Amino acid sequence: MPNRLTTLTRYTIEEEHRHPGSSGEFSALVNVVATATKMIANQVTRGAIAGALDTVSSPAGLPEDVAPLRRRLDAITNTIMLTETQWTGYLSALLSEEMSGIHPVPVTHRRGKYLLAFDPLDGSSNIDVNLPVGTIFSVLRAHEDAREPAPGDFLRPGVEQVCAGFTLYGPATMLVLTTGSGVDGFTLDREIGAFVLTHPRMRVPEDTSGFAINAANERFWERPVRRYVHECLDGVEGPRGRDFNMRWVASLVADTFHILTRGGVYLYPHDTRSPICHGRVALLYGANPIAFIIEQAGGCATTGDQRVLEVRPDRVHQRVPLIFGSRNEVERIERYHRAPEEGPNFDTSLFGTRSLFRPAQR
CATH class of the missing domain: 3.40.190.80 (D-Maltodextrin-Binding Protein; domain 2)
Structure with missing residues (x-):
């Protein structure tokens, strides 16, 4: 790997160094989540092979008429996110699209000062036609007291997020991350098994077509x-x-x-x-x-x-x-x-703005 490329691990450690007194738990959590998404990337790229030999029940009451591959990968990716993050000691509770309620970290594990909310496989309906999917995650601070985590702990506006990101599983696996000081993009280098910084300081153009x-x-x-x-x-x-x-x-x-x-x-x-x-x-x-x-x-x-x-x-x-x-x-x-009433009328009647008759040719 060229020296000019920065791995996600180095990136998060350097970010921690910019904040004296940091415990290192936050950077460790980001890297744990990144590891989980690398495991998901591996499952996604296996396509119909993923979980083919396993019996996977539909998560969160997903209807049985949903395509089997989607059911398998929804369940597999949710399990990966849970099992790879809950044991770390950095989280108090987790929330997933695939679970009806929150998932408090078991009392057998040390509970930490963060909450993790995630969609383990966004766009999973695309799986059957081999189009891009991804993982989305959000990190909040848990309440400082030692009480049992509750759903209300997650019910805070988005301005209170301390970190957010998503992983895109496409021709390349990309991780996009913000900790509140800009947005950086990383590409998974499969030869070394690490995300490396490839899209620093991403910016959305103010105008578009x-x-x-x-x-x-x-x-x-x-x-x-x-x-x-x-x-x-x-x-x-x-x-x-x-x-x-x-x-x-x-x-x-x-x-x-x-x-x-x-x-x-x-x-x-x-x-x-x-x-x-x-x-x-x-x-x-x-x-x-x-x-x-x-x-x-x-x-x-x-x-x-x-x-x-x-x-x-x-x-x-x-x-x-x-x-x-x-x-x-x-x-x-x-x-x-x-000003919802401003603008043109949208008349879709047969002889309104649309007509069976073509305009006269000149």
């Missing part, structure tokens, strides 16, 4: 989102005066990494399908860590009505709308949400 959204849900979007997307699709002849590109990977980590490297806006907005469920992205182990990373890289993250990192959670598996990316575009979308 790209956005990511699931266009199949348009009929459920609120007016501000429809207005924004239609203006982009109108291209150079529309009010924006330029052409935009649209993409959708259905993997939060993949779209986030694309925005960190090339700019763009990601929209998973509130829709009208359910008056009870206001959003689709898990707040504590999805929206919060991604928002923390994006803001530290110079971008913005909003629910449409509120800064994501200021949302006060009321339950551990709460879901919210999520819009993030290049600052100027996100701020435009926020302005549209503040």
